[in-house]
Amino acid sequence: MNHSGHNPTAAGKVAVLIAVGALVVATHSHAAQTGITRDAVELRAAPYSDANLVTSLPTQTKVEILRRRGGWIKINVEAYGQGWAPLHKVRLGDSAQRNRSSFWGLSMLWRSASTGRSGASGLVATTGIRGMRDEDITGAVPDPQAVKSLDGFQASNVEAQAHAMSAGLEQQRVEYVEPSKKKKKKKRKKKKKKKKKGKS
Amino acid sequence: MAAALALSVGWSVAGRAQFDIGRLIKAATPVSQKAEIKMGKGIAANLLGAAPPVADQALQGYINKIGTWLALQTEKPDLPWRFAILDTDSVNAFAVPGGYVFVTRGMLLLMRDESELAGTLAHEISHVVERHALKTMRKGNWAGVAGDALNAVAEGKGGQEFDKLINVGTEIYSRGLDKKDEFAADVRGAVIAARGGYDPYGLVAMLQSFASINPQDDAVVLMFKTHPDPEERMDRLLAYVDENLQKYGAQPNNAERFAQVMRTHMAQYKPVARAARRTEGDGTPDDEKSEAIKTIAPIFSQ
Numbered sequence: 001m002n003h004s005g006h007n008p009t010a011a012g013k014v015a016v017l018i019a020v021g022a023l024v025v026a027t028h029s030h031a032a033q034t035g036i037t038r039d040a041v042e043l044r045a046a047p048y049s050d051a052n053l054v055t056s057l058p059t060q061t062k063v064e065i066l067r068r069r070g071g072w073i074k075i076n077v078e079a080y081g082q083g084w085a086p087l088h089k090v091r092l093g094d095s096a097q098r099n100r101s102s103f104w105g106l107s108m109l110w111r112s113a114s115t116g117r118s119g120a121s122g123l124v125a126t127t128g129i130r131g132m133r134d135e136d137i138t139g140a141v142p143d144p145q146a147v148k149s150l151d152g153f154q155a156s157n158v159e160a161q162a163h164a165m166s167a168g169l170e171q172q173r174v175e176y177v178e179p180s181k182k183k184k185k186k187k188r189k190k191k192k193k194k195k196k197k198g199k200s
Numbered sequence: 201m202a203a204a205l206a207l208s209v210g211w212s213v214a215g216r217a218q219f220d221i222g223r224l225i226k227a228a229t230p231v232s233q234k235a236e237i238k239m240g241k242g243i244a245a246n247l248l249g250a251a252p253p254v255a256d257q258a259l260q261g262y263i264n265k266i267g268t269w270l271a272l273q274t275e276k277p278d279l280p281w282r283f284a285i286l287d288t289d290s291v292n293a294f295a296v297p298g299g300y301v302f303v304t305r306g307m308l309l310l311m312r313d314e315s316e317l318a319g320t321l322a323h324e325i326s327h328v329v330e331r332h333a334l335k336t337m338r339k340g341n342w343a344g345v346a347g348d349a350l351n352a353v354a355e356g357k358g359g360q361e362f363d364k365l366i367n368v369g370t371e372i373y374s375r376g377l378d379k380k381d382e383f384a385a386d387v388r389g390a391v392i393a394a395r396g397g398y399d400p401y402g403l404v405a406m407l408q409s410f411a412s413i414n415p416q417d418d419a420v421v422l423m424f425k426t427h428p429d430p431e432e433r434m435d436r437l438l439a440y441v442d443e444n445l446q447k448y449g450a451q452p453n454n455a456e457r458f459a460q461v462m463r464t465h466m467a468q469y470k471p472v473a474r475a476a477r478r479t480e481g482d483g484t485p486d487d488e489k490s491e492a493i494k495t496i497a498p499i500f501s502q
Contacts (some may be wrong), residue, residue, distance in 0.1 A: 070449025140249035168396030
């Protein structure tokens, strides 16, 4: 069906694909990543705890994560639109099973961005990646040459400083403060929650 | 002649101390920086034998500029700091005595901005600055490795003993550090990142990513075994950052620069070709081991 009154040619279709690809390249740093709330969450209009409340979301709500600012993330929720939520309340991925394949898709964005193609064909298989194991480390044949080669990557203090300044990083005096010991209360709360889950 | 005699007497005394009264004097002598660096070189050689550095000068240069900048924010800016991305899909990071800090490519690919990378590097940097690995080496089964014997060995007075030390030091990476030291490195890492001008919530975001991964996933099995639960780490760190570093949350995360570096890297990445380097292999050829690489490669060649 022609809604716009002209026939989409093959060239036209390719042009659209390229445009979409370019959009992915241009916006990938703010591109969407799926997430799911791990608790009841208050969606706010701005990244502050006293900003206007947009709506209250129940736990296990699927969201789209757009970007982060400090401890807040901007998310998109179907039916409610966009808003800000605390970072720690939104787990990545789309299932409570913590399946990596659904958010490993982010790294697929790096790959699709570099080829200019949108919509990476599929998710990286979660089976088949062989992780490093104990025996890989303790049984390794040492490579002192590789250690020497690290000298070739070294940055001088001056280079490091210039690299920081060029990105607007400003050195700060920050005191190291011993962590306070408020944690115990929080821990107890969490244990109770876990028990409840087990029962249901 | 007299000197040689003195040396040999000294060595046998040190050897006895190591085996007989190690426990009593383990706390007496601190490890010298020279010994620490020499040991670190040996341990790093083992880790790089397991996973070589990614062959990408620009990427490695980027990591070193950031890492060095962060190291300048600590009390030990003058260690011979060396940073590297390791060519493995595993998600892991290593802090080696003497200033070697390694992050796997698998972990790098989870990151979404430079402040996550900075937080991760800062966590590892603080392990080195606080000498957590050396502390762990002196505990439990390794209590017999006394400080002065360790120094004597590391500073060149005993070849076989040195190799043993390196093995002990390497084993730490398959067992993990004290839980308390991991929590401490999270907090100190956030402080270091803030000093470097970064948004300290980057490390919180990184931990949230870890907490989102299935613990059975082979890529994270080793990291989860050697570190506390990531959700607990995240909750603790968040409480600290909210309480002490909240205003630094407005500092940059440099998502654009990070994205640029990653795009450039991905466009030219080829896994490092390596012969089977393990002394005990399971016989599986390398190319069967990473479905991820098989899935990615066709996309690149199109």
